[in-house]
Amino acid sequence: MPHDSDLQCLGPHLHTLCAHNPSPMTGTGTQSYFIGQHELLLVDPGPDLPDQCARLLQAIAALDGRLCGIVLTHLHRDHAPAARALHASTGAPIYAMPATPADSLQLQDLPLQALHDGQLLATDGGDLRTVHTPGHVDNHCCFWWESGGDLLTGDHLITGSTVVIIPPYGHMGRYMDSLERLSHWPIRRLLPGHGAPMRDAQAVIAATLAHRRARAAKVLAQLRPESEALASLLTRVYDDAPTHLHALAALSLQAHLLQLQEEGLAEESASGWRLTASSR
Ligand SMILES: [Zn+2]
Structure with a gap:
């Protein structure tokens, strides 16, 4: 040994x-x-x-x-x-x-x-x-x-x-x-x-998928018709995360927003992110 x-x-x-x-x-x-x-x-x-x-x-x-x-x-x-x-x-x-x-x-x-x-x-x-x-x-x-x-x-x-x-x-x-x-x-x-x-690997995988889907839904629910800076959106979407992790959370929020953009639900403007006209 x-x-x-x-x-x-x-x-x-x-x-x-x-x-x-x-x-x-x-x-x-x-x-x-x-x-x-x-x-x-x-x-x-x-x-x-x-x-x-x-x-x-x-x-x-x-x-x-x-x-x-x-x-x-x-x-x-x-x-x-x-x-x-x-x-x-x-x-x-x-x-x-x-x-x-x-x-x-x-x-x-x-x-x-x-x-x-x-x-x-x-x-x-x-x-x-x-x-x-x-x-x-x-x-x-x-x-x-x-x-x-x-x-x-x-x-x-x-x-x-x-x-x-x-x-x-x-x-x-x-x-x-x-x-x-x-x-x-x-x-x-x-x-x-x-x-x-x-x-219990499959329970972990299922919980992770569910957590990510819930976060994506929260991003969509918090997006507004008017553009909003990512940092401002972050405080509502990650209100359950300690603030010292917000710099990391900002990366995942960006990833969620880009995914919603690919799905036609969100769009980026010069002043931040907003819902697309079709998703309002
Ligand atoms: Zn790594």
């Missing part, structure tokens, strides 16, 4: 390590996951912190493992940067969907092997299947570990809060579609990029 007290066993051939990066955006910190007995895949190595690569190498040693691949759910800085040092130390390839060049929040220059939907990645504890789940960002993937019944969800589903949808590289409609797609899978447990594992 591993001796590193930071490394947590979640079941046979499955371990997790929490990075030292707690924040409003990352919750208790970023969770990295090791899948396999000795031939290991690591999902989301985490941020570029001074101790992060050493902690991951220590975990690999504690598992008596060899790193076969570094797998990224997406390229945000709380999930991906430690891949660089780990790749340099171990030679393990880095798998991810390619970066969106215009998105400054994504790491652009990692030496990636490009993933595609459905791609299988092997471990000696069972394969991981790549599941493209656009929404938080459009090049986000979850990973389905069928032999464990676990879905590694990155920032698609996190524990204790809803994820931020970040337009224009994230998209509310595609986020909902990605959730719907997962709602038919025999998932036993969700392993999020932030927070503890979530049992």
